[in-house]
Amino acid sequence: MNSTIAFLLLSLCGGLGAVCRFEVDSVVNKHNRLKFPLGTIVVNVTACFLLGLLTGIVATHVSPAATAAAVKLILGTGFLGGYSTFSTASVEGFRQLQMGHYGYALLHTGGMLVLSLIAGLIGVTIV
Amino acid sequence: MSSLLPSQSPSTGPSSFESPSSMPPASRHSPIIPALCVFAGGALGTAIRAGFSFLQPASVTWPYVTFVVNLCGAFILGFLLEYLSLTGKDEGGRKLFRLFAGTGIMGGFTTYGTFILEVDSRFQAHKIGIAVAYAIVSVVCGLVLAGLGVMTANAVANHSANKYARAHHLPELPEDFGTPDLDAPDAFGDPGHLETSAPAPASNSEHKKSDEHEKGGAR
Numbered sequence: 001m002n003s004t005i006a007f008l009l010l011s012l013c014g015g016l017g018a019v020c021r022f023e024v025d026s027v028v029n030k031h032n033r034l035k036f037p038l039g040t041i042v043v044n045v046t047a048c049f050l051l052g053l054l055t056g057i058v059a060t061h062v063s064p065a066a067t068a069a070a071v072k073l074i075l076g077t078g079f080l081g082g083y084s085t086f087s088t089a090s091v092e093g094f095r096q097l098q099m100g101h102y103g104y105a106l107l108h109t110g111g112m113l114v115l116s117l118i119a120g121l122i123g124v125t126i127v
Numbered sequence: 128m129s130s131l132l133p134s135q136s137p138s139t140g141p142s143s144f145e146s147p148s149s150m151p152p153a154s155r156h157s158p159i160i161p162a163l164c165v166f167a168g169g170a171l172g173t174a175i176r177a178g179f180s181f182l183q184p185a186s187v188t189w190p191y192v193t194f195v196v197n198l199c200g201a202f203i204l205g206f207l208l209e210y211l212s213l214t215g216k217d218e219g220g221r222k223l224f225r226l227f228a229g230t231g232i233m234g235g236f237t238t239y240g241t242f243i244l245e246v247d248s249r250f251q252a253h254k255i256g257i258a259v260a261y262a263i264v265s266v267v268c269g270l271v272l273a274g275l276g277v278m279t280a281n282a283v284a285n286h287s288a289n290k291y292a293r294a295h296h297l298p299e300l301p302e303d304f305g306t307p308d309l310d311a312p313d314a315f316g317d318p319g320h321l322e323t324s325a326p327a328p329a330s331n332s333e334h335k336k337s338d339e340h341e342k343g344g345a346r
Contacts, residue, residue: 014173090201090269
């Protein structure tokens with residue numbers, strides 16, 4: 001694929017991913033009864049599962065290598081990269097620390113990290 | 128753009144602006160404008176990150192590009208959200224700017240998925256030390272950088288406020304010290320002007336009403 005077109009698709013997919021994150025985050029936090037934000041955790045854990053799945057599928061089921069690389073770039077770096085977010089996760093975690101909710105901060109940051117690592121591993125290995 | 132709001136035909140538009148409560152919330156403030164801001168910012172942020180990601184070799188021990196991108200994003204988002212919250216209300220053009228630059232650009236610029244898969248692949252390659260160190264150092268530094276961003280915004284806003292107070296010979300911090308900045312984000316779009324071609328005079332009261340109906344969790 002033409003690399004300019006691939007880059008354009010990657011960017012547009014990133015925009016779509018960001019909108020999905022915005023919508024999922026809004027819906028989750030609207031129904032969230034817990035005392036700390038859950039939307040970003042749901043977004044990032046699902047993103048890691050899907051990226052693991054994509055990595056596994058691309059590595060085993062997609063050929064030639066150039067096609068696999070393009071798919072990984074557009075859907076992985078683009079869509080799922082735009083969907084997941086590190087910055088919001090960090091700011092939300094800091095807000096919990098700032099309010100003195102050290103337990104919630106640990107639960108938010110550590111819980112997101114562990115769940116995401118597991119979700120990513122499951123995604124990679126089930127394919 | 129008026130086609131996005133089918134219920135607001137030109138003939139009913141002006142009269143419904145005079146009695147906004149008679150209209151259903153969805154047609155008074157379309158959710159498409161905030162989503163478009165997130166989309167545009169997300170596409171831009173993703174493009175910038177992708178550009179940087181080509182600098183990182185696939186076999187790198189410590190994924191320094193992802194690391195630096197995520198920490199920069201954490202600092203900038205912390206700064207941006209704190210500065211915006213200190214200098215005015217989260218409504219109208221300011222809210223759209225937050226969605227464009229914060230949720231969009233910084234959300235798209237940083238990535239959790241790539242970070243986690245980088246950790247997982249190091250686990251799978253039995254590089255346990257690197258995997259644990261990369262994971263822990265990333266999230267801890269993320270919290271620290273987000274905090275530094277928030278503190279920097281506080282310092283900058285205080286500095287601006289004091290400068291404003293001195294320039295106007297005010298004895299204390301003026302309550303509305305952020306006022307000079309309030310108009311700037313309007314360049315990113317006044318929802319009323321973007322959505323319809325309805326007359327401007329009604330737009331002030333229209334915005335106040337319509338913001339109350341916006342998604343509570345929108346960030």
